[in-house]
Amino acid sequence: MFALAMPVSPAQAADLPERSVIMDEASFSRFHRLTARPLRAYLLRSCGDLDLANDLLQETYFRFLKSGFEGNDDGHRRNYLYRIATNLLTDHYRRQRPQTHEVPEEDGSRGHADEIHLRNDVGGAMAEIGARDRQMLWLAYVEGASHREIAEIMSLKPASVRSMLFRARKRLADELRSRGLRPKLEGS
Amino acid sequence: MTHAECPHEKAVLAAVRSGEWSPELEEHRNGCLSCAELTVVVAALTNDAKALMAMQEPVPDPSPVWLRARLASKERDFQRATRAIVWVQRAAVGLALGIGVAFAPNVWHTLKTAAASLDLGSPVLDVPRAAGSPLLIVVCSMMILGLLAAWELIAAREV
Numbered sequence: 001m002f003a004l005a006m007p008v009s010p011a012q013a014a015d016l017p018e019r020s021v022i023m024d025e026a027s028f029s030r031f032h033r034l035t036a037r038p039l040r041a042y043l044l045r046s047c048g049d050l051d052l053a054n055d056l057l058q059e060t061y062f063r064f065l066k067s068g069f070e071g072n073d074d075g076h077r078r079n080y081l082y083r084i085a086t087n088l089l090t091d092h093y094r095r096q097r098p099q100t101h102e103v104p105e106e107d108g109s110r111g112h113a114d115e116i117h118l119r120n121d122v123g124g125a126m127a128e129i130g131a132r133d134r135q136m137l138w139l140a141y142v143e144g145a146s147h148r149e150i151a152e153i154m155s156l157k158p159a160s161v162r163s164m165l166f167r168a169r170k171r172l173a174d175e176l177r178s179r180g181l182r183p184k185l186e187g188s
Numbered sequence: 189m190t191h192a193e194c195p196h197e198k199a200v201l202a203a204v205r206s207g208e209w210s211p212e213l214e215e216h217r218n219g220c221l222s223c224a225e226l227t228v229v230v231a232a233l234t235n236d237a238k239a240l241m242a243m244q245e246p247v248p249d250p251s252p253v254w255l256r257a258r259l260a261s262k263e264r265d266f267q268r269a270t271r272a273i274v275w276v277q278r279a280a281v282g283l284a285l286g287i288g289v290a291f292a293p294n295v296w297h298t299l300k301t302a303a304a305s306l307d308l309g310s311p312v313l314d315v316p317r318a319a320g321s322p323l324l325i326v327v328c329s330m331m332i333l334g335l336l337a338a339w340e341l342i343a344a345r346e347v
Contacts, residue, residue, distance in 0.1 A: 025254055032250040040247055041240035054248050061250060065257035122236040141201075141230045142237040162193070173225035176232055 022068045032061065035078055039085060042143070045126055046089050046135050056092070060085045082143070083153045086135060093131060125175035133168035140165055194222045204230040277337040284334020287327055 023031065036057065043053040043060075063084050064077075071077035126134050132154070139145040139153060147165070151158040194200075196216050200223045203209045209217075217223045 028254055029250060036247040036250070037241045038237075041237055044240055045236065050245060058248050058253050061253045062257055062260075065253065066260055068261075122232045125232070126236070137229065137233060138237075141233045166193075169225055169229050172232075173228050176228050 022070050023065065028061075028065065031074065031077060034074060035081060036061075038143070039081060042082065042135075042138050043085055043089065045123070045138055046131060047092065048123075048127060052092070056085065056088050059088055063088075079145075079149060079153065082139065082145075086153050087155075089131070089135065121179045122176070125172060125179055128175045129168065129171045132164075133171060136161070136165055136168050137172060194220055196220065196223055197226060200226055201230060205234065274341070277341050280330075280337040281334050281341065284331050284337070287330050288334075291327055 039060065040053055040057050043056050044050060047053055047056070060081060064081050067080075067084075069077065069080050071080060126137075129137075135154060136150060139150050140147075145153065147161040148158050150156070150165070151161050156164070196213065199213055200217055203213055203217075204227050217227055
């Protein structure tokens with residue numbers, strides 16, 4: 001569990017594609033070791049397909065390096081990495097549904113990668129809610145991102161994140177309850 | 189849809205993550221729908237994340253990504269460095285086309301006259317005069333340079 005750092009400003013983001021690789025290979029390897037597994041978990045739970053998640057993971061790091069983004073620290077860089085990954089997921093959903101320009105509330109991907117979704121009941125419940133809900137819940141409760149960071153990563157209005165997150169949480173809680181899932185709590 | 193955030197939400201979130209519940213907080217959670225939902229969701233997601241991160245399948249090797257990015261970076265640097273040359277080449281092609289269009293009506297007649305009056309035995313310095321017009325030499329030179337530049341541009345694009 002980690003907190004994400006400050007978001008990338010639009011001015012910085014606009015400047016990024018013209019810059020060169022800045023990290024050296026050793027720094028990149030270290031950063032990759034630190035972030036690859038959590039990022040793949042995020043991608044995997046969002047798209048539900050291990051091969052696709054691995055492809056998106058590679059493409060995310062490639063775009064990250066290509067951007068030449070330096071960041072202030074690892075948290076800052078990680079934040080930017082998740083933003084790239086989220087954009088790639090959005091592009092993936094758009095390619096699947098060319099008639100819409102929005103990330104789908106329900107991506108209809110249930111069953112397209114049963115081995116991941118059905119690995120446990122939480123995965124099954126996550127597969128029942130929308131792609132955007134999955135991403136938002138993961139960023140908030142697994143990655144520990146603030147509402148402002150979620151807004152930056154997912155290109156949303158900061159003011160709407162709170163209510164969207166609340167609704168997403170309710171949807172997932174309902175799904176979990178319908179599966180009879182209760183958390184194992186030390187205090188209960 | 190409206191919602192009210194429970195003031196205990198942060199404390200509940202911390203307790204779910206740490207597993208340390210005070211009796212008061214536990215009692216609150218059992219009576220608060222929002223905090224009960226939060227507890228269920230965070231605990232489920234945390235366990236799910238742990239399971240996914242502990243997966244046996246290795247993450248893809250980062251080395252190819254690094255090499256691909258280096259290659260893209262070098263290509264971008266090369267394109268940046270040769271941008272000025274490309275513009276000069278484009279200008280030369282444009283100039284050659286302009287000159288070609290301007291002189292097109294008379295070019296064949298001028299070439300024929302020049303060829304007829306050309307004295308190949310004359311010294312090099314006299315060639316423009318012998319060809320009938322120094323301007324013709326300039327025009328021909330520019331045309332040749334323009335063609336060379338166009339050929340270079342096309343070859344670079346094919347590469």
